[in-house]
Amino acid sequence: MDEMHRPIGVFDSGVGGISVLKELVALMPNENYIFYGDSKNAPYGTKTLKEVQDLTCADAEYLLKQNVKALVVACNTATSAAIRILRKKYQDQMPVIGIEPALKPAVSVKKNPRVIVMATPMTIREEKFQKLLKQFTSRAQVISLPCPGLVEFVERGELESEALDDFLSVLFGPYRDEPIDAVVLGCTHYPLIRESIQKSLGSGVAVFDGGAGTARETLRKLKEYKILSDSTEQGTVVFENSTGDERMIELSRYLLERNLKH
Numbered sequence: 001m002d003e004m005h006r007p008i009g010v011f012d013s014g015v016g017g018i019s020v021l022k023e024l025v026a027l028m029p030n031e032n033y034i035f036y037g038d039s040k041n042a043p044y045g046t047k048t049l050k051e052v053q054d055l056t057c058a059d060a061e062y063l064l065k066q067n068v069k070a071l072v073v074a075c076n077t078a079t080s081a082a083i084r085i086l087r088k089k090y091q092d093q094m095p096v097i098g099i100e101p102a103l104k105p106a107v108s109v110k111k112n113p114r115v116i117v118m119a120t121p122m123t124i125r126e127e128k129f130q131k132l133l134k135q136f137t138s139r140a141q142v143i144s145l146p147c148p149g150l151v152e153f154v155e156r157g158e159l160e161s162e163a164l165d166d167f168l169s170v171l172f173g174p175y176r177d178e179p180i181d182a183v184v185l186g187c188t189h190y191p192l193i194r195e196s197i198q199k200s201l202g203s204g205v206a207v208f209d210g211g212a213g214t215a216r217e218t219l220r221k222l223k224e225y226k227i228l229s230d231s232t233e234q235g236t237v238v239f240e241n242s243t244g245d246e247r248m249i250e251l252s253r254y255l256l257e258r259n260l261k262h
């Protein structure tokens, strides 16, 4: 197969990365994609750094065996733990694109806004995020909010429920005294429950995620490596999941279709 017609490999600790895949498909519908979700090992965000680095490298190798032309790490946790390792190994051969919390647009909503960044404990702990945070602390009041337990709702396909509303109500409870201006969804699972998050925060709060920015960066990199597809036909999306469970593939397909409509 021509270099440019090979699929783009997209992966996440589970089905969360579909929020990024949706942006990729919307921006570049004629590309082919393989989405690999490592739901067997989800969540990554509460594991050790070494565990996440090893799992992330294994995910990348799994996709490389399938002859992908680019790697999109559709996971903030895996990006913060292992993007440097992946770039060192593979960027001579192909683009390696990661994702990070979309803090920049969130701190621009008004002068000195109060912004919550929701992410996994690992993303918040890692140096990459701490460095990003430093760039904005003089312009905004940024609250880093680790959300252990939230990814599991999405992995179960529980996108709306009373239990989820209760979880979010407890999570945001300590921040209700003063108004919040913006929230950053710093984990790719969270945009898949955006409606529940928005409902819990109220309609006046601006919500941001990094999916569209990652898709734009992927397009830029495909052009730079001269491997953007010239196909004029709709591409294909293949879903794979480490659980080997057909229900996870069905959930993945459902999530992509549901989100492409929005």
Ligand code: DGL
Pocket (backbone or CB within 6 Å): 012, 013, 014, 016, 017, 042, 043, 044, 045, 046, 074, 075, 076, 077, 078, 120, 123, 151, 186, 187, 188, 189
């Ligand atoms: N979807 C992932 C992220 O963007 C990680 C969730 C997890 O496995 O903890 O951070």
